[in-house]
Amino acid sequence: MAARTQRIDRLAELTAARREEAEGRGVWREAFARMSRNPMAITGAAVVALFIVVAVLGDLIAPYGPTEQNWGDEVFPNRNVFVGPRAENWLGLDNLGRDQFSRMVIGARQTLMVGVVAAGLGFTAGALLGGVSGAAYALGGTAGRRVDAVLMRVVDMMLALPSLLLAVSIAALLGQGLVTVMIAVGTAQVPIFARLLRGAMIAQGSRDYVIAARALGARRRRIALVHILPNSMGPILVQLTLSLATAIIDAAALSYLGLGNPDPSVPEWGTMLADAQRFLSGAPQLAVYPALAIIVTALGFTLMGEALRESLDPRLRK
Template sequence: MSANELPPTSGGGAAAAPLHTGPASIHGADGGTAGTDHSGEGVWSRAWRTLRRNPVAIGGFVIVALFVLVAVLAPVLAPFGPSELPGRAEIRPTHIPGPSSDYLLGLDRYGGDVLSKLIWGARASLLVGILSTLFGLAGGMLLGLLAGWFGGWVDFAAMRLVDLMLSVPSLLLAVSIAAIAGQSQMSVIVAIGVVQVPIFARLLRGSMLSQRGQDYVLAASALGLTRRAVTMSHVLPNSVGPVIVQATLTLATAVIEAAALSFLGLGGGEPSTAEWGRMLTAAQQELAVAPRLAILPGVCIAITALGFTLVGESLREALDPRNRTRR
């Protein structure tokens, strides 16, 4: 056999194609690489690769990162403490000092430094947003897991409870719970968390029901694995993706709802408390004299909610199986 001849195949058909070494690739007619095969990647690895190339996701991550840094470093960044009123002596009924060298964003009606209150307000909003979302996530996942695991009357009872909670407008339900629990930051956290429970419960339950009919679940059951093992080791891990995406989006809603409850006076604390919603409440009487007192916290709330929304929407698109063929 000469060096230019190919060895015959075992089936007598066409000769086998030569094997390519290195990363799998798709070659065009000109020999260039048209794309790279990432079929061996996991779901989260593929999502992370997609997010890194998405300018919308990068913008959202930057906003969220700045918000978190300001909240964590508030004691270092804020010129004054959250309850300090350094300019109280300078306040007049018809005059509120504006920006100056001593107070970069001016003073509020109580004599507090606006810049310091905005910085400390970021910490309060982050605390309420994260804790309320974790509260709602834990309660919702518990209900969704019970409904998706047991089914039958447990599923029916859990979903009727969810339907009952969804029948009441979310803000009205949060206001009712916060009013009953008392005016405090903890009551706001509980109120917002309870409102989020049915969202996570229905999402996890639906995701688990769709996973239970997959081939890998049938194969695991055929191998003799118990329902508990199949659910906790296979179904649940493959069902939490949509829930995590929803949690990211819910953080934006939690920040807005926390500000709304504080605006209504349900957040507790003194009227001069450093919290964005409370700042909006105090600014109502000075809209004609100092509109910046309402504009600045409003802009902070809007930008923070926008950041979490951009991250959540980008993560949802990155995890969507229908978008995998486009990458």
């Protein structure tokens, strides 16, 4: 009788373990299912999808070339005489007689490229730094905690400066250009990702499955890469979505300050916004259009990030 009871208890434990494993595999599936019913996530996804479509198919959507000055004789910037929206120019003309709608459409590609590359650089470098630091703290003992302390002091120095000021400083050192903007904005994002991943890995390091893996003699590298890291990626992936919005805004700010693409003929929303400041009294729409595009696009990424965070956090689930 006692042996039968032990077998039943063992079967119950195995069933519970399998159920927990199945639930763990379905966390992301459940999160995306909740997002599909979330109006905030749907709105953000629609905005981001529209932005991506415009950026990818810009050459097919734009009715004119972004550098064509077909209506230069109709614009007189010195006298604040500009052409507003009309049938052939949906958003009017800029100060050189170029179609503003075409420049907005083509400029979306540059803005998307800068934002995605910058956020990707920050994510990669921050994840590497935070992953090494978190694994060293959670599994490395006294020596690992020393490594963690050194790496985190580097992150603290980066956090001592506001992200935009750090990006401006790096861009000023490297010189003008889109590549400079990507590196500067990406570097400013590194400490955020590093701190998030380190904290998540340290929290996972005290979980029962990590203790069990160590008791079974699994190597520390395998525990960190196979067990701790995959279970710590939730917060950093949410931050990646939110950082896309921040990267787009910061890149536009650097372009506004004159640290972006040195070629003024290449449209980019931040550069267009900077050029429009000289003509605010005569043509405020030249600044309104790129500013609204930046705000709406950043809002789309922010809504998606917040919805993803809400879907993954059990305390915020509805």
